[in-house]
Amino acid sequence: MRSDTIVADLNPRQAEAVLHTEGPLLVLAGAGSGKTRVITRRIAYLIDHCGVPPWNILAVTFTNKAAGEMKRRVADLLGQNGSEPGLRDSGSVWVGTFHSTCVRILRKHGAALGIKSSFVIYDDGDQLSLMRDCLRAQGLSERSLNPRAILSRISRAKNELLTAEEYTLQANDRMEERTAKLYLMYQERLDSLQALDFDDLLMATVRLFEQHPEALAAYQDLWRYILVDEYQDTNHAQYRLVHLLTGNHGNLCVVGDDDQSIYRWRGADLNNILDFERDHSGCIVIRLEQNYRSTQQILQGAGGVVAHNYGRKGKTLWTENEVGDPIVLYRALDENDEALFAARTIQGRAADGGTGYDDYAIFYRTNAQSRVLEEALRQALIPYVIVGGLRFYERKEIKDLLAYLRWVVNPADSVSFKRLVNAPTRGIGPATIAKLELLAMQGKTTIWEACQRAVREKLLNTKQQAAMEGLLRLIEEVRSKTALSPISDLIGELITGSGYAEELEHERTPEAESRLENLKELVTAAQEFAERNGDGGLAAFLDSVALVSDLDEYAEGRGVVTLMTLHTAKGLEFDTVFMVGLEEGIFPHALAMPDERELEEERRLCYVGMTRARRRLYLASARQRRLYGNRSFNLPSRFLDEIPPDVLQVRDPWESRSVAPPPSTPSRPQHHDGEPFVDRLFPGARIRHPDFGVGVIRERSGSGDDLKVVVRFKAAGEKKLMVKYAQLEQA
DNA sequence: TTGCCAGTAAACTAT
DNA sequence: TTACTGGCAA
Numbered sequence A: 001m002r003s004d005t006i007v008a009d010l011n012p013r014q015a016e017a018v019l020h021t022e023g024p025l026l027v028l029a030g031a032g033s034g035k036t037r038v039i040t041r042r043i044a045y046l047i048d049h050c051g052v053p054p055w056n057i058l059a060v061t062f063t064n065k066a067a068g069e070m071k072r073r074v075a076d077l078l079g080q081n082g083s084e085p086g087l088r089d090s091g092s093v094w095v096g097t098f099h100s101t102c103v104r105i106l107r108k109h110g111a112a113l114g115i116k117s118s119f120v121i122y123d124d125g126d127q128l129s130l131m132r133d134c135l136r137a138q139g140l141s142e143r144s145l146n147p148r149a150i151l152s153r154i155s156r157a158k159n160e161l162l163t164a165e166e167y168t169l170q171a172n173d174r175m176e177e178r179t180a181k182l183y184l185m186y187q188e189r190l191d192s193l194q195a196l197d198f199d200d201l202l203m204a205t206v207r208l209f210e211q212h213p214e215a216l217a218a219y220q221d222l223w224r225y226i227l228v229d230e231y232q233d234t235n236h237a238q239y240r241l242v243h244l245l246t247g248n249h250g251n252l253c254v255v256g257d258d259d260q261s262i263y264r265w266r267g268a269d270l271n272n273i274l275d276f277e278r279d280h281s282g283c284i285v286i287r288l289e290q291n292y293r294s295t296q297q298i299l300q301g302a303g304g305v306v307a308h309n310y311g312r313k314g315k316t317l318w319t320e321n322e323v324g325d326p327i328v329l330y331r332a333l334d335e336n337d338e339a340l341f342a343a344r345t346i347q348g349r350a351a352d353g354g355t356g357y358d359d360y361a362i363f364y365r366t367n368a369q370s371r372v373l374e375e376a377l378r379q380a381l382i383p384y385v386i387v388g389g390l391r392f393y394e395r396k397e398i399k400d401l402l403a404y405l406r407w408v409v410n411p412a413d414s415v416s417f418k419r420l421v422n423a424p425t426r427g428i429g430p431a432t433i434a435k436l437e438l439l440a441m442q443g444k445t446t447i448w449e450a451c452q453r454a455v456r457e458k459l460l461n462t463k464q465q466a467a468m469e470g471l472l473r474l475i476e477e478v479r480s481k482t483a484l485s486p487i488s489d490l491i492g493e494l495i496t497g498s499g500y501a502e503e504l505e506h507e508r509t510p511e512a513e514s515r516l517e518n519l520k521e522l523v524t525a526a527q528e529f530a531e532r533n534g535d536g537g538l539a540a541f542l543d544s545v546a547l548v549s550d551l552d553e554y555a556e557g558r559g560v561v562t563l564m565t566l567h568t569a570k571g572l573e574f575d576t577v578f579m580v581g582l583e584e585g586i587f588p589h590a591l592a593m594p595d596e597r598e599l600e601e602e603r604r605l606c607y608v609g610m611t612r613a614r615r616r617l618y619l620a621s622a623r624q625r626r627l628y629g630n631r632s633f634n635l636p637s638r639f640l641d642e643i644p645p646d647v648l649q650v651r652d653p654w655e656s657r658s659v660a661p662p663p664s665t666p667s668r669p670q671h672h673d674g675e676p677f678v679d680r681l682f683p684g685a686r687i688r689h690p691d692f693g694v695g696v697i698r699e700r701s702g703s704g705d706d707l708k709v710v711v712r713f714k715a716a717g718e719k720k721l722m723v724k725y726a727q728l729e730q731a
Numbered sequence B: 001t002t003g004c005c006a007g008t009a010a011a012c013t014a015t
Numbered sequence C: 001t002t003a004c005t006g007g008c009a010a
Helices: A012-019 A035-048 A064-079 A098-113 A124-137 A147-159 A164-170 A174-192 A198-211 A213-222 A236-245 A296-306 A335-351 A367-379 A396-409 A414-420 A430-443 A447-456 A462-481 A487-497 A500-507 A510-533 A537-547 A596-610
Strands: A025-029 A057-061 A094-097 A120-122 A195-197 A225-228 A252-256 A284-288 A327-332 A360-364 A384-386 A561-565 A574-579 A613-622 A624-627 A630-633 A648-651 A686-689 A693-701 A708-713 A717-722
Touching (some): A012 A035, A012 A284, A025 A035, A035 A057, A035 A064, A035 A225, A035 A252, A057 A098, A064 A094, A094 A098, A098 A213, A098 A236, A098 A537, A120 A198, A120 A537, A124 A147, A124 A195, A124 A414, A147 A174, A147 A198, A147 A236, A164 A174, A174 A195, A195 A198, A198 A213, A198 A236, A225 A236, A296 A327, A296 A613, A335 A360, A335 A367, A335 A574, A335 A613, A360 A367, A367 A561, A396 A414, A396 A462, A396 A487, A396 A510, A430 A447, A447 A462, A462 A487, A487 A500, A487 A510, A510 A537, A574 A596, A686 A708
Parallel strands (some): A025 A252, A025 A284, A057 A094, A225 A252, A327 A613, A327 A648, A360 A561, A360 A574, A384 A561, A574 A613
Antiparallel strands (some): A624 A630, A708 A717
8 A cells, every 4th residue: 555545535634643653753632533543544554554564563552442443443454455464464463451561571571570470460359358458467447547548549659660668768657657568568468479450560560671671672672663542641650661662762652632631540640741742852743633523512612611721732623524503401400300301312312213322322420320320211211231330340259250260370369269268158267267378378388288288287177178178179170171171161160169159049039140140151251252362371361351441341333322431431432422410529529629630630521521422412410419328409510611602502491490409408608608607518618627727628418417527638637527516617 | 157237437430 | 328347146
């Protein structure tokens, strides 16, 4: 294919991004500007026109789904002109997420760091139980120290590439010192379990490359052209990794949109994209500002919102698409009315013909909001699918079974052992487990060897002895077959051999039945995995399971309405989009409101949601809603005020009727003086406390004498206070 | 050791 | 509202 034909249907900016192959390149790609098209075309161009062997190209995406999509499209492009196979085999372009790429590297070269190739990946459930162990071991109660908070601090440290030792050195308040102690212990245990958490995958790979130049050189040599998608959502560790890999050749193309950065809370550093030009001399910047997705009014609406942010590069999207319909805002009575509005609108439009259910998506800020929507859709007999929420691989029964598999692969994995040992119940409780762990610790052996020794030397009580013997026999049996039998057979053997199926069948409840169904589904998943990846082996299956995201399980074209969080919606598009819960405290979320940077992130999230819509965009807010048990009255989201009024059509069927909140529990702080003080105590409000000083309200619950608020104080941290006793005053 | 109950805490996004 | 812990009895 000649270079003028490969870019013939691209606009000049897009073509430039495809053809500029050497050196650093930053593509600022606005929403709907044909980003994936550019990336795939660029890969095809490198292979086809520049004669770059496909294996010399690394493309990093944000999700496995995006990776799959990209591979498919590159294959299509290369397949179009039949020439000799082999060289243009797109299958050998490595397209993956940061995490899957790191797993691949570590499985191969981790030994240099003392990481066995059989290491397991711990997800956040595993992390949590490990952290709980650490807390207990240090004599701390979960009441005094939230293990999730500790883990999130550790995660932040790891994203900054701070080891436990380094973190300890720079800890300078009480909380950080405590975190440091726990980080040290947590990491020590992870190491001894031969387990890596998500952040370790990145951190260990960086360490590998920094300490073993020969390993780095091998990959620099392999990947001569590197592409990173969604660059605005990379964290420091990822930045460092990319930097190392491109160190010798500088052929780095990053694609991103600062306005779509929505993962700050996960360590993403917007500066990676904002400072890209500064960090890479001779860098070319290309802006893709023509939008091919949305109508003019939708684009104007979204642009109006995001224009209220300060920290941005500044882009103005334009489109040649039709003007389209105005954005519709529905002011609902409550969350049920809001859900009903969406259901009725979808029903009406779908009945008119022209559009199928596939064309509709409903986005919400938090998963908890999905329930009411589900009910409304179910009652309206509208088929739907929820993407996200409780994931398949996070269900209890699935995690239990995976624990068996993980123990088969990695005999040192005591977190998995503790999970499976009493699932189903075998009469082996905390006391016995403690005994076995002690045994392992004293003998400096794996938990597997400790169990074996306990059985051999008859160290357990008769009942436990018998149960343990059976368990070990099962694991050994399955372990001996791993190389020969299909994974699905191994899973089948574990489901029956462990007595798991029997216990569930015995229960005779609908829940138990659905759990059995899920386990069967796991067998199917293993079969599909084998078909896709050949004999990747058990470890590869477990990797893929650990790294799947919500979105990966989402497939288009099922004739159903899609429900998902705004975060999950990134990268997708729909003909018609509903965004619900546009209220202060919900979206923007109450926890984000006091911090200007977090507020800007919420605004970007709003922008991302709006720009998913091709032709129709419906927004909804409710005057009151029940949330977490109690009713709240929220003001319409500030983002609604930021949409240019001339592209917004407001529908408010309840306007004339008396639906104002009762005077005792009104909405957010309104700044007129006659208002009772308690009526100002809503998230975002600043108050003064006699002991703690000035703070910002994060949450409000209860009413009357029972009214409670959670306040974040500068010095004292977060406190939950009874308003009745706390002597709060206006700050 | 298990299973039940009651009380309570947390309730945002996720590779 | 839900999910989970911790205490307690069998």
